[in-house]
Amino acid sequence: MSKVILLGTDLHGQPTELAAKTVAALKQLLPSYKIISIQHRKPARKQNSTWRVPDLTHESRTRRIVQGILLPGYLLIARLAGYTKLATFWTANTYYHALLFRFARLLNFTIVFTIISGRDTQFAPLV
Numbered sequence: 869m870s871k872v873i874l875l876g877t878d879l880h881g882q883p884t885e886l887a888a889k890t891v892a893a894l895k896q897l898l899p900s901y902k903i904i905s906i907q908h909r910k911p912a913r914k915q916n917s918t919w920r921v922p923d924l925t926h927e928s929r930t931r932r933i934v935q936g937i938l939l940p941g942y943l944l945i946a947r948l949a950g951y952t953k954l955a956t957f958w959t960a961n962t963y964y965h966a967l968l969f970r971f972a973r974l975l976n977f978t979i980v981f982t983i984i985s986g987r988d989t990q991f992a993p994l995v
Contacts, residue, residue, distance in 0.1 A: 871900040872980070873946050876957030879905040880918045887957035894955075902951060904942050906935055906958075919946075936964055940971055947975040955980040 874895065876887045880903070883892040895901050895917070903918040921938050923931045943954075954977040960969070972979060 870953045870978075871902070871949075871951040872898055872953045872955060873902055873904055873943070873951045873977070874955050874957065875904045875906075875943075877906045877908050879903050879957065880907070880920050891957060902946060902949075904939075904946065906939065939968065943968075943972060943975060943977070947977065952976070953978045953980050956982045958982070 874891050876891065878885065879888050879891050881888075883889040891903060895903070901917065904921065905918055906921045907923040919942055921935050921942060924934050925931050954972050956979070960982055969979060
């Protein structure tokens, strides 16, 4: 079985949102996985199977820039560690997401699936 990265926002800590609940259920079925969780609202909590992309500041714009710079590094480290599949759990609707998916494909990740909010109609980042 391949090593799988489960990527999303606030997947660490107690699962309250749909994405976190889905990951909590899915990880029971995966023999080899790593969660990369982008911290947004939930406080930090130590978990061996989770890499948390920290929110170094609470100021939204700065936080997004810092996390946007750090996230590709986390993906690169995961790829070097032998992870080959990427399952994402978030709304992918921006130019940054398009770049991030291209970067993941450049690293030879197989993108398994993405959960997208029903209110968004911009699917270009997934192509």
